[in-house]
Amino acid sequence: EYKFIFQFPLPIPSIAQPITSYKNPSTGATIDYFEIDIVPFDKQTYPDLGTTSYVGYNGTAPGPTFHMTRGREAVVRFINKYDRPSSIHLHGSYSRTPFDGWAEDRTFPGEYKDYYYPNAQPMRTLWYHDHSLSITAVNAYFGQAGFYILDDPAIDAQLKLPSGDYDIPLMLAAKQFLPSGQLVSPATTHVSLWGDVITVNAQPWPYLNVEPRKYKFRLLDASVSRSFSLFLVADSDPNTRLEFIVVGADAGYLSSSVPTKSLVIAMAERYEIVIDFAKYQGQNLTLMNERKFQNNPDYPATDRVLRFVVGTHVSSTDGNGDVPNQLVTLNNPENHPVIDKQFTFETKNGQWLINGVGFEDVQNRVLAFPKQGKVQRWELINNSGGWSHPIHIHLIDFQVTKRSGGRAAVEPYEATALKDVVYLGQNEKVEVVANFAPWSGVYMFHCHNLVHEDDDMMAAFNVSQVDL
Numbered sequence: 102e103y104k105f106i107f108q109f110p111l112p113i114p115s116i117a118q119p120i121t122s123y124k125n126p127s128t129g130a131t132i133d134y135f136e137i138d139i140v141p142f143d144k145q146t147y148p149d150l151g152t153t154s155y156v157g158y159n160g161t162a163p164g165p166t167f168h169m170t171r172g173r174e175a176v177v178r179f180i181n182k183y184d185r186p187s188s189i190h191l192h193g194s195y196s197r198t199p200f201d202g203w204a205e206d207r208t209f210p211g212e213y214k215d216y217y218y219p220n221a222q223p224m225r226t227l228w229y230h231d232h233s234l235s236i237t238a239v240n241a242y243f244g245q246a247g248f249y250i251l252d253d254p255a256i257d258a259q260l261k262l263p264s265g266d267y268d269i270p271l272m273l274a275a276k277q278f279l280p281s282g283q284l285v286s287p288a289t290t291h292v293s294l295w296g297d298v299i300t301v302n303a304q305p306w307p308y309l310n311v312e313p314r315k316y317k318f319r320l321l322d323a324s325v326s327r328s329f330s331l332f333l334v335a336d337s338d339p340n341t342r343l344e345f346i347v348v349g350a351d352a353g354y355l356s357s358s359v360p361t362k363s364l365v366i367a368m369a370e371r372y373e374i375v376i377d378f379a380k381y382q383g384q385n386l387t388l389m390n391e392r393k394f395q396n397n398p399d400y401p402a403t404d405r406v407l408r409f410v411v412g413t414h415v416s417s418t419d420g421n422g423d424v425p426n427q428l429v430t431l432n433n434p435e436n437h438p439v440i441d442k443q444f445t446f447e448t449k450n451g452q453w454l455i456n457g458v459g460f461e462d463v464q465n466r467v468l469a470f471p472k473q474g475k476v477q478r479w480e481l482i483n484n485s486g487g488w489s490h491p492i493h494i495h496l497i498d499f500q501v502t503k504r505s506g507g508r509a510a511v512e513p514y515e516a517t518a519l520k521d522v523v524y525l526g527q528n529e530k531v532e533v534v535a536n537f538a539p540w541s542g543v544y545m546f547h548c549h550n551l552v553h554e555d556d557d558m559m560a561a562f563n564v565s566q567v568d569l
C-alpha cells in the first residue's frame with residue numbers, strides 16, 4: 102500500500118538537448134541531432150521500501166521531453182545499452198516506414214539506430230515509446246516512454262493559450278508494485294495489467310503547486326491497460342464536478358474548444374485541457390477518476406490522480422485570457438459515407454485477434470490496402486464481451502464519425518478533433534474516416550492495451566501507390 106498520497110511533488114521531465122546541428126544534405130535545412138541511451142536505473146518510489154528498477158531513455162522515466170518546433174528537422178540516435186531489443190515509435194508522427202518503429206525492426210543490445218523526424222506536420226502532443234515485438238508492454242512499462250511536443254509558433258501566437266511554465270505534460274500510468282518496491286512485470290499476465298497505483302510522470306499520486314490562473318495540461322494515458330474517466334473537484338466540495346476546457350487531442354488543437362465536466366482518456370490518447378484555478382486561491386483541487394469505469398478494476402485509491410495546491414500569487418498573466426471558442430481549421434478528410442473495411446476485435450483461444458488474425462500470422466496480417474491519398478472509412482467492432490480496446494492506427498489522423506452500442510455516441514471532444522487512437526469501449530462499434538497519406542508503405546494498427554498488442558492484437562495495412 103502507498104501511504105504517501107499527495108505528499109510528493111509532480112516531477113516534470115527534463116527537456117532533451119541536441120548534441121549538435123548539421124545540414125540536411127539534400128535540402129540544406131538544419132537538422133538537430135540528439136542521442137538517447139536506453140539504460141537501466143534505480144529510483145526510490147516508496148520512501149519506506151527498496152528502490153524500483155527501471156530501464157529508460159537516458160536513465161529517466163518518463164524519458165526526456167523533446168520540445169520541437171514545426172519545420173525544424175531532427176535525427177535521434179537511440180542507443181540500446183540494455184539486454185532487451187528495442188524499436189522506437191514516435192506516436193502521432195507521419196513517419197516514413199523505416200522510422201516508424203515497426204515491431205520487427207529491432208535494435209538489439211549493443212546496437213543503435215538513427216530515427217529521422219522531419220517535424221513538418223501539424224503541431225500536436227506526441228509521445229515516443231518502445232514498440233518491440235512481443236515485449237512492448239514490458240519495455241514501455243519499465244520506463245521506455247516520453248513526451249515529444251511539436252509546437253507551431255504561428256498558431257500559438259494566435260490562440261494565446263497558457264504556455265511555458267503554465268503548459269505542463271501529465272503522463273498518467275497505472276502501475277503495480279511488489280512489497281519489495283519493485284514493479285510487477287506485465288509479462289506475468291495475458292489479460293491486462295491494471296495497476297492499483299496511479300502515477301503521474303512516474304510519481305504515485307503527486308501534488309502540483311499552481312498559481313490562481315489558467316494552465317494548460319497535456320494529458321497522456323501511458324498505462325499498459327488502464328483507461329480513465331477524469332473529473333475535477335474542489336476538496337471543499339467533493340460532490341460538485343468543476344468545468345474545464347478541452348482544447349486539444351491526439352492530432353493537435355480541436356476545431357473548437359469543448360467545456361466539459363468529465364473526460365474519457367484511454368491508453369495512448371492525448372488530450373490538452375485548460376483549467377482555470379483563479380477562483381480557488383488557497384484551496385486544493387483534485388483530479389479524480391470515475392469508479393466502475395468500463396472494465397477497469399477499482400482499488401482503494403484508483404479514484405484519485407493528482408492534487409492541485411492553489412497558491413495566492415500570479416507571476417505572469419501571459420496566456421491567461423479567454424480560451425477561444427474557434428481554435429484551428431482541421432484538415433478533415435472529404436465526406437466518404439461508404440464503409441470500406443470492417444475490423445472485429447475479439448479474443449479466441451487465449452489470443453487477442455483482429456478479424457481472426459494476429460501479428461504472428463505473417464502471411465495474413467496485412468488486412469487492408471488503402472490507396473495513397475484516398476479516403477477510407479473503417480468500422481471497428483468490439484466483439485470481445487467485457488473488454489475494451491483503444492485502437493491506434495499508425496501514420497494517419499482520422500475523424501471519429503460514429504459510435505454505437507456501449508456509450509452510444511461520439512464524445513463532444515472527439516467530434517471536434519482529429520485522432521490517432523479511438524477508444525473502442527465494451528460492446529461498441531466505431532467508425533473512423535481518414536485520408537491515407539502522406540506516405541505509402543506498410544504500417545501497423547493495433548490495440549494499445551499493450552498486453553493485447555503483444556499477444557497478438559496487431560495487424561498491418563499497406564498504403565499503396567497503385568490499386569491492390
Ligand code: C2O
Pocket residue numbers: 190192230232369493495545547549
Ligand atoms: Cu503508441 Cu503502435 O503505438
Ligand code: CU
Pocket residue numbers: 453489490491548549550553554558
Ligand atoms: Cu485490447
